[in-house]
Amino acid sequence: GENVEQHPSTLSVQEGDSAVIKCTYSDSASNYFPWYKQELGKRPQLIIDIRSNVGEKKDQRIAVTLNKTAKHFSLHITETQPEDSAVYFCAASRRDDKIIFGKGTRLHILP
Amino acid sequence: SAVISQKPSRDICQRGTSLTIQCQVDSQVTMMFWYRQQPGQSLTLIATANQGSEATYESGFVIDKFPISRPNLTFSTLTVSNMSPEDSSIYLCSVEVGVSEAFFGQGTRLTVV
Numbered sequence: 001g002e003n004v005e006q007h008p009s010t011l012s013v014q015e016g017d018s019a020v021i022k023c024t025y026s027d028s029a030s031n032y033f034p035w036y037k038q039e040l041g042k043r044p045q046l047i048i049d050i051r052s053n054v055g056e057k058k059d060q061r062i063a064v065t066l067n068k069t070a071k072h073f074s075l076h077i078t079e080t081q082p083e084d085s086a087v088y089f090c091a092a093s094r095r096d097d098k099i100i101f102g103k104g105t106r107l108h109i110l111p
Numbered sequence: 112s113a114v115i116s117q118k119p120s121r122d123i124c125q126r127g128t129s130l131t132i133q134c135q136v137d138s139q140v141t142m143m144f145w146y147r148q149q150p151g152q153s154l155t156l157i158a159t160a161n162q163g164s165e166a167t168y169e170s171g172f173v174i175d176k177f178p179i180s181r182p183n184l185t186f187s188t189l190t191v192s193n194m195s196p197e198d199s200s201i202y203l204c205s206v207e208v209g210v211s212e213a214f215f216g217q218g219t220r221l222t223v224v
Binding site for chain 1: 142144151152153154156159203205207212213214215216217218
């Protein structure tokens with residue numbers, strides 16, 4: 001089955017700098033790669049996703065890149081702000097199938 | 112999108128007892144999922160619940176311990192049976208809408224004493 005590896009487990013960046021979180025997956029049939037943000041005590045919420053037919057997607061300060069050949073994808077947050085502090089999960093799935101999550105990255109934005 | 116109501120939001124239970132968690136969705140969905148999340152950890156899939164068929168359990172989870180019901184396309188329950196302190200965790204239900212986008216309930220924080 002699918003296995004998703006996520007790095008780093010913890011990341012601290014100065015406010016205003018960029019943050020990058022990287023994930024790899026094992027199942028070449030996976031075609032959907034979402035990213036979730038979970039604030040303390042709250043449910044995970046989708047922040048951006050990418051499908052296998054595109055290599056990059058951007059939404060304001062957040063972007064995701066996908067390399068299907070290498071089976072890895074990354075989340076990029078630019079101009080980080082204090083409200084970006086949270087745990088971020090990458091995930092992978094096939095269409096209409098279960099979603100498998102990475103172990104998460106705890107992002108700290110330093111003042 | 113989907114709005115998911117999950118209850119209870121938290122509970123403290125005695126070991127050896129059982130707790131049933133309910134998940135109600137505001138629209139009909141084919142698949143519902145149950146996850147467990149230890150504090151500070153990732154989401155571990157317990158099982159997939161399809162309406163009209165037996166739930167599909169992931170490795171390490173069994174029906175006797177986590178029986179699931181899915182009586183219709185908007186509702187599911189997860190029971191944590193014969194609880195022990197190791198079952199203390201957050202349990203979340205989830206649905207997928209559209210092409211795989213997942214929405215989560217607010218979670219049930221379970222403490223077993």
